[in-house]
Amino acid sequence: MNPVRTCVGCRQRDLKKNLVRAIAENGVVRVDLAARLPGRGVWFHQDCSQLVLDRNGFRKALGEASTAEFEAWHRQAREDAGNKMSSSK
16 A cells, blocks of 8 residues: 655645655755654655745644754755756756
């Protein structure tokens, strides 16, 4: 049986393997790509990263936590995706 989780961005249920986990650690939202860090986690589609920020999905699920580290991860992921698209032309 495949585990199902709900994206905190789009609120759609999906298989855990299609989502990315994040946790609040010492008041900071951290991306947990291996899904192994301890603590309460939330799940999101990578494509929903901006939506999570716009809808305050982390604050609602994890409480007050800084999203600065997550925002840096999100910017880097967008840049990496952009670089892959331009190199495939």
